[in-house]
Amino acid sequence: MLYLFKLNFIFLSNNLSVLFLCGWYPSRVLPYNGDFIQRHAEAVALKHKVTIIHIITDSSLKTEIEYSFNTINGIETHIAYIKPQQRLQKTFLFFKAFKNLIDKVGSFDVVHLNEVFPFGIFSLYLKWFLKKPYIISEHWTVYHRPKSISFFEKKLSAIITKNAAFVCPVSDNLGNAMQAIGLKGNYKKVPNVVHTDAFTPSNMHLDVFTITHISSLNNNHKNIKGMLDVMVEVQKEISEFKFQLIGENATMYKEYAHKLGIDSTKITFFKQIPHQEVSEKLKMSNLFVLFSNYENLPCVILEAFSCGVPVISTNVGGINEYFPNDFGRLIEVNNRTELKEEILNFYHKVYTIANKEKMHTYVVSLFSKNKIANDFSELYKKSLKR
Numbered sequence: 001m002l003y004l005f006k007l008n009f010i011f012l013s014n015n016l017s018v019l020f021l022c023g024w025y026p027s028r029v030l031p032y033n034g035d036f037i038q039r040h041a042e043a044v045a046l047k048h049k050v051t052i053i054h055i056i057t058d059s060s061l062k063t064e065i066e067y068s069f070n071t072i073n074g075i076e077t078h079i080a081y082i083k084p085q086q087r088l089q090k091t092f093l094f095f096k097a098f099k100n101l102i103d104k105v106g107s108f109d110v111v112h113l114n115e116v117f118p119f120g121i122f123s124l125y126l127k128w129f130l131k132k133p134y135i136i137s138e139h140w141t142v143y144h145r146p147k148s149i150s151f152f153e154k155k156l157s158a159i160i161t162k163n164a165a166f167v168c169p170v171s172d173n174l175g176n177a178m179q180a181i182g183l184k185g186n187y188k189k190v191p192n193v194v195h196t197d198a199f200t201p202s203n204m205h206l207d208v209f210t211i212t213h214i215s216s217l218n219n220n221h222k223n224i225k226g227m228l229d230v231m232v233e234v235q236k237e238i239s240e241f242k243f244q245l246i247g248e249n250a251t252m253y254k255e256y257a258h259k260l261g262i263d264s265t266k267i268t269f270f271k272q273i274p275h276q277e278v279s280e281k282l283k284m285s286n287l288f289v290l291f292s293n294y295e296n297l298p299c300v301i302l303e304a305f306s307c308g309v310p311v312i313s314t315n316v317g318g319i320n321e322y323f324p325n326d327f328g329r330l331i332e333v334n335n336r337t338e339l340k341e342e343i344l345n346f347y348h349k350v351y352t353i354a355n356k357e358k359m360h361t362y363v364v365s366l367f368s369k370n371k372i373a374n375d376f377s378e379l380y381k382k383s384l385k386r
Contacts, residue, residue: 016048019108023115025054039193043369051076120160133383135166143177161185165383170297171318194367201308201356202283209241212285217247223291248272282307306363308356326354
């Protein structure tokens with residue numbers, strides 16, 4: 001009776017206490033790691049109380065565990081830093097930190113797990129011993145490379161997804177990849193969040209045709225060298241253009257660009273920048289390019305759309321699920337000739353591209369904080385009813 005009374009009170013108040021369990025999250029060790037999860041949390045916080053738990057190793061620690069608590073953008077953020085250890089001792093410290101953080105957090109209604117493995121083990125514990133339902137958000141590209149996942153991890157992940165009220169990949173493509181390796185569950189796609197108040201169109205005229213790429217700059221993933229190979233050819237066709245390469249360790253590609261013969265006046269390298277500065281770089285662009293070998297649903301494509309900037313991207317992962325025909329062009333993986341031709345087509349204005357306001361409105365309708373908050377709210381309430 002007490003449980004039913006509490007459940008009825010929750011539904012009437014329309015305000016829940018949501019615990020985000022995060023395998024990835026920005027911290028002092030990795031300031032930008034999982035910032036897309038932070039944006040999900042900030043969206044949910046528009047309607048509910050959100051508390052974050054994140055645990056990460058920190059090689060600078062002198063003690064075994066250090067706890068940090070901050071309120072960031074209205075979100076109670078609890079992070080435990082663990083001194084690197086051998087696997088068995090590390091596992092023990094993770095569980096110890098988790099138990100201490102749960103005790104500090106206190107009561108909550110529903111769990112929002114981010115990344116199935118390994119933090120899903122904590123979600124199972126909370127469901128089986130504290131009767132707390134959980135949903136899962138998943139972004140991990142590793143499911144597109146199943147040979148990278150161990151047998152043990154697959155088996156444990158299957159238990160975690162089976163016990164979730166909902167599994168929410170950011171794209172159907174990712175959901176299909178997860179189910180293909182045996183991760184069965186109640187799947188419901190919920191995409192990434194875009195800060196549509198910050199990523200807005202600009203009417204500024206650009207004197208020089210500007211192409212931008214923003215990512216982690218991992219070459220195996222993002223095919224950075226392939227893009228640079230194309231820029232050598234583009235500079236033979238366009239006398240005045242600028243290519244902005246933005247991301248962690250961007251300058252490590254300077255030597256490769258120099259060897260290729262890319263004019264140093266045509267390429268600029270920016271190290272990783274705060275998220276709020278990304279919108280300014282996109283607004284100062286005529287075109288955004290992503291030449292990835294594999295993906296899920298990159299936030300930066302949606303952010304480019306929100307700024308009214310057309311996109312050329314490889315047709316991988318779930319990108320084509322949210323890519324209107326008049327917002328840009330999708331091309332084959334690693335097809336350098338096609339990438340060059342499409343860049344030239346945009347330079348010569350061959351295509352009729354949607355106006356900036358139409359692109360921005362599209363993003364607001366599907367990826368704004370309010371839209372995503374409403375999507376998750378419905379799933380939380382259904383989870384509690386189940």
